[in-house]
Amino acid sequence: MVELEAGEAFASGLAFLIGKATPVTIEELAVADPPSTSAADAMEESRKVLMASWNPVLRRVGERFSIDAGAVPLLAYPEHVLHAGPANGDLLAWQTDAVRLDLGTIPLSLQSAFIQARISGPDGALRWMQRVTVDPPLEEQRDLAALASHMGLRAFHDWMRAILSGDTLPVGGGAWDEDAGVQSNRPQSLGYDRLTLEDILTAWARDRKAFSRADRHFAPYVDALLAHGENLSERKRLT
Incomplete structure (x- = not known):
């Protein structure tokens, strides 16, 4: 309930808008088609659902790595597909109902605490990098x-x-390939x-x-x- 105090001009304008409105019942809303969602909005919705459903950790045994999601990753739409992989490697398809994705062997020089993820759909894709915990931590070398x-x-x-x-x-920085006038x-x-x-x-x-x-x-x-x-x-x- 809203109580509004306003002048006569405002009240007449509000009455005009109310007169233009079309009443809708709960029953009509229940059978109405949902509003259309753009491909970009759908991707972003799936990304939010994914981020809420998983807590990825990079597990490693020596140089062999896997991504442990902690739970089955979820997406907002069944036609969307999740791919993931190491920061310096290829993206791999995440199998339905799988909690872990095997990344294979990664050389020490290419190991990283970042993973990349991609959500693909019929009308596009959304891709990003994400920092995660590595267990056990990467070697000091x-x-x-x-x-x-x-x-x-x-x-x-x-x-x-x-x-x-x-x-x-x-001293002062500059572009890495700039001729710095070395003495x-x-x-x-x-x-x-x-x-x-x-x-x-x-x-x-x-x-x-x-x-x-x-x-x-x-x-x-x-x-x-x-x-x-x-x-x-x-x-x-x-x-």
């Missing part, structure tokens, strides 16, 4: 393995050369801009203690690069 896998041999050599030569970079203590070579034996010997002769510290710093990256540098040829591994 995961970050090093991922860095080594993406760094590559040339970038690693450039980094080693910069550290050994005492190069400095300006180098390294003498200009004849067109060869890679790490050389001369660079190593010069750094050793300049400051042996600093060289030893740099060597200890490089060691774990060298091991990780050899272990997880999938694109390295056998010749490059030995050089």
Whole structure:
């Protein structure tokens, strides 16, 4: 019940609107067709139902992973299909009435605490990334393995050369591929801009203690690069 106090002009306007209204009974509402829902709204509705019905956890045994939903994932419409997978892998169909999805073996360098999910329907799809708990947690060497896998041999050599030569970079950020105007203590070579034996010997002769510290710093990256540098040829591994 609503009690409204208003002036005569407002009351006459409200009476006009009420006169234009069409009364509808409860019985008529019960047999009426539901309002049409757009494909995007339907996808979003299914996503909300899914998020309320599951609590995904990444289970792992060594390098073998699976997504444990905790309960059967639910969607709002029967024609919608759920796919899920690791952040750095393929999407796999989630079987009806299944609580767990096997992801297979994932190398250490590609392991992540993120999963991707997709809801597909006749008129489109909705896809997103989601951070989850990993049980047991990822190994401590995961970050090093991922860095080594993406760094590559040339970038690693450039980094080693910069550290050994005492190069400095300006503070303030900027694009990663921007020419930052690096100040180098390294003498200009004849067109060869890679790490050389001369660079190593010069750094050793300049400051042996600093060289030893740099060597200890490089060691774990060298091991990780050899272990997880999938694109390295056998010749490059030995050089």
